[in-house]
Amino acid sequence: MDVSGLVDTATGRQSRAIYSSEELYRQELERIFGRCWLFLVHTSQIPEAGDYFRTFMGEDDVIVIRQKDGTIKAFLNSCTHRGNRICRSDRGNAKAFTCNYHGWSFAPDGSLSAVPLEKEAYFGELDRSRLGLVPVAHVAEYKGLVFGCFDADPPSLEDYLGDAKFFLDVWLDAMPGGTSLVGETQKMVLASNWKLPVENVCGDGYHLGWAHAGAMRAVQSLDLAGLSVGNSSTDLDGGLSVAGLNGHMALTSLDGVSGYAFYPKPKPMLDYLEFNRPQVIERLGKVRGEQLWGSQINITIFPNLQFLPGLNWFRVYHPKGPGQIEQWTWAMVENDMPAEIQAAILDNQCLTFGLAGLFDNDDGDNLAACTEQSRGWRTAQMDVFTNMALNRSGPREGFPGDIAAGLVSEHNQRYFYRRWQEHMQADNWAGVPTYNINSVVAEETIDA
Amino acid sequence: MIQNATLERPTTGQSASVEQTHSLTQTLYREARMLDEENYVDWVKLLADDLLYHMPGIETRYRRDKTDQVKDLTRMAYYNDNLTEIKKRLSRLETGTAWSEDPATRYTHIITNVEVELTAIPGEYQVFSNFYAYRNRNEREEDSLIGNRIDIWREVENSFQLVMRRIILKHNVLLSKNLNIFL
Numbered sequence: 001m002d003v004s005g006l007v008d009t010a011t012g013r014q015s016r017a018i019y020s021s022e023e024l025y026r027q028e029l030e031r032i033f034g035r036c037w038l039f040l041v042h043t044s045q046i047p048e049a050g051d052y053f054r055t056f057m058g059e060d061d062v063i064v065i066r067q068k069d070g071t072i073k074a075f076l077n078s079c080t081h082r083g084n085r086i087c088r089s090d091r092g093n094a095k096a097f098t099c100n101y102h103g104w105s106f107a108p109d110g111s112l113s114a115v116p117l118e119k120e121a122y123f124g125e126l127d128r129s130r131l132g133l134v135p136v137a138h139v140a141e142y143k144g145l146v147f148g149c150f151d152a153d154p155p156s157l158e159d160y161l162g163d164a165k166f167f168l169d170v171w172l173d174a175m176p177g178g179t180s181l182v183g184e185t186q187k188m189v190l191a192s193n194w195k196l197p198v199e200n201v202c203g204d205g206y207h208l209g210w211a212h213a214g215a216m217r218a219v220q221s222l223d224l225a226g227l228s229v230g231n232s233s234t235d236l237d238g239g240l241s242v243a244g245l246n247g248h249m250a251l252t253s254l255d256g257v258s259g260y261a262f263y264p265k266p267k268p269m270l271d272y273l274e275f276n277r278p279q280v281i282e283r284l285g286k287v288r289g290e291q292l293w294g295s296q297i298n299i300t301i302f303p304n305l306q307f308l309p310g311l312n313w314f315r316v317y318h319p320k321g322p323g324q325i326e327q328w329t330w331a332m333v334e335n336d337m338p339a340e341i342q343a344a345i346l347d348n349q350c351l352t353f354g355l356a357g358l359f360d361n362d363d364g365d366n367l368a369a370c371t372e373q374s375r376g377w378r379t380a381q382m383d384v385f386t387n388m389a390l391n392r393s394g395p396r397e398g399f400p401g402d403i404a405a406g407l408v409s410e411h412n413q414r415y416f417y418r419r420w421q422e423h424m425q426a427d428n429w430a431g432v433p434t435y436n437i438n439s440v441v442a443e444e445t446i447d448a
Numbered sequence: 449m450i451q452n453a454t455l456e457r458p459t460t461g462q463s464a465s466v467e468q469t470h471s472l473t474q475t476l477y478r479e480a481r482m483l484d485e486e487n488y489v490d491w492v493k494l495l496a497d498d499l500l501y502h503m504p505g506i507e508t509r510y511r512r513d514k515t516d517q518v519k520d521l522t523r524m525a526y527y528n529d530n531l532t533e534i535k536k537r538l539s540r541l542e543t544g545t546a547w548s549e550d551p552a553t554r555y556t557h558i559i560t561n562v563e564v565e566l567t568a569i570p571g572e573y574q575v576f577s578n579f580y581a582y583r584n585r586n587e588r589e590e591d592s593l594i595g596n597r598i599d600i601w602r603e604v605e606n607s608f609q610l611v612m613r614r615i616i617l618k619h620n621v622l623l624s625k626n627l628n629i630f631l
Contacts, residue, residue: 090507090620183524184505184517187621214546218539264536326621331524347528351536356503356526356627358540364625365548 001027003425009418012387012410016374019193024424025322032303032423033058035432037140037147037160039305039316040064040074042330044144044180050093050108056318056326057148062136063087063097064146065108072141074148075110075133086133090185097133106133143172144179154429163400163436164248167299170292171309174280177335181314183346186329186354192367193374194304194319195420197327199386200363201308201315202249202300203241203412206388211366215358219351222261236406239296241393244402244437247302247419249412254291259310261296263348268341276336287398300412302419307332312345313353323371329354386410386417395438402437457600458568469564472575472601475608480557480579483630488538491630495531496602496609503527503615503631518616526627527615553628556582571603572611579615579631583624591624593617593631 006015046066061077079099098105105114110133136148140157239253260266273294281289307314318326331349333342388410404411482491558580581593600612
């Protein structure tokens with residue numbers, strides 16, 4: 001389906017059909033979820049050989065397994081005999097995955113290791129070497145984040161992430177001990193199109209002071225520059241909307257502490273930041289060490305991964321049809337943090353975001369209603385708009401990307417829909433443009 | 449909340465008296481009515497200062513996986529609240545700017561299978577119950593939350609206060625968009 005008229009990045013317009021059309025959704029499964037690198041697991045979630053974690057790539061059920069040699073492989077969670085699901089646990093450790101239906105057994109490397117009655121009923125004629133689990137075509141890791149890709153010939157994960165790595169490293173590489181995702185998976189069904197929560201978190205600082213006014217009044221303990229409860233004012237110097245990074249985005253404040261603005265007792269976290277900041281500056285340079293580490297940052301990796309260092313939630317959205325998603329959330333920590341801080345982060349993450357989180361209570365309701373209001377005969381023909389602060393972006397010293405000032409703008413959302421359109425129009429990766437606008441990564445390199 | 453406490457109390461295995469059981473059962477019903485009516489002003493008065501309100505997240509695991517998904521307080525929990533945190537949740541509603549709570553959600557809490565046991569601490573009772581909480585919102589949004597509760601209630605003068613509550617919800621994927629509810 002031709003999507004050239006459905007999104008207009010120049011004026012900030014999207015057709016509501018993109019949130020409700022079944023046909024477009026099938027095209028998204030093929031051209032976005034079937035083509036892009038998708039987040040699978042953090043290495044901390046499967047540390048030992050035989051550890052596995054089940055997740056989804058688009059609507060495909062996938063098992064990610066730590067191998068004996070320490071590498072990570074991923075397979076479709078489907079028996080190659082009759083298609084049954086071979087693993088029914090969310091995570092665990094296994095020496096083999098045995099199908100409940102007829103007992104075919106697969107080793108952690110995906111090979112078909114045993115078939116009941118192989119000699120007697122198959123007369124020894126079954127070619128087991130051709131019936132291993134179907135692997136995800138590419139699996140690669142970036143500093144603990146493991147991604148998978150179904151496409152036969154994608155760009156490398158490093159190239160796919162591009163200059164978004166500048167922001168990823170503010171969490172992944174700030175401290176020498178690395179990072180972990182902690183806590184069991186918080187899963188929730190939301191009657192929303194998958195693009196709406198991504199759009200919301202990737203750039204929508206506008207909704208924070210209004211939609212979350214109640215939650216902010218309840219839990220805010222520090223000032224958050226650039227935002228105010230009730231949207232009575234905004235400070236354009238307080239933050240940046242960063243896009244133009246191969247479809248990835250960052251929305252960040254610049255004060256180095258506001259990530260912890262919603263913690264009831266932020267002092268231990270602020271002490272941790274203060275104590276470690278010199279070495280972070282040494283590792284990441286002054287811009288990131290002083291202005292980004294500890295700040296409220298929303299990071300989006302196209303298409304469906306988002307995480308907020310500071311508030312410390314990490315989330316993927318699994319599409320379940322045009323009007324439904326499963327939202328999976330974990331808490332994120334730096335391994336160098338003391339155990340008390342890690343525990344406080346897990347608890348506060350659950351209090352603020354996630355199933356019973358004060359903020360998610362607000363978002364779920366709005367995103368579901370936006371989806372619903374795109375399904376009617378008349379509403380499906382209408383447009384919605386992300387046209388705030390058009391043509392007010394540019395370079396900024398020390399940062400990669402095309403940047404608009406402030407947290408309140410719709411600059412990032414326009415780049416998100418631009419990327420969506422680029423993928424939906426292209427037949428394959430050769431037709432998808434690569435852009436890292438205003439690249440500065442070369443001069444302030446990540447790994448010294 | 450960083451918690452060293454656990455919900456576990458040494459129990460005597462003995463049932464409470466008919467009178468005690470009746471009083472506590474009535475307390476549970478009264479509490480359910482308060483929650484149905486969103487009467488949080490009176491509900492908070494039922495909560496002890498040293499409250500632990502705990503709802504662990506439950507993953508789907510094979511039986512051979514012996515991980516304690518229920519009692520371990522260091523694991524992810526949808527609620528792991530002390531009284532201050534409960535009050536913080538309630539304060540969001542009181543701001544008048546929690547737009548997603550207006551119009552109100554309509555709640556019914558059904559409490560069943562009540563058992564009251566004595567603990568080794570005089571005046572503290574372990575109370576088992578099951579709940580069926582029904583929510584309906586806007587025009588046709590509805591969901592049902594069903595599970596078990598294990599409480600510790602403390603006798604204070606002539607009434608009872610909730611000291612600890614563990615809520616064991618049966619969901620893996622929550623089949624609705626939030627948990628804006630106390631169970």
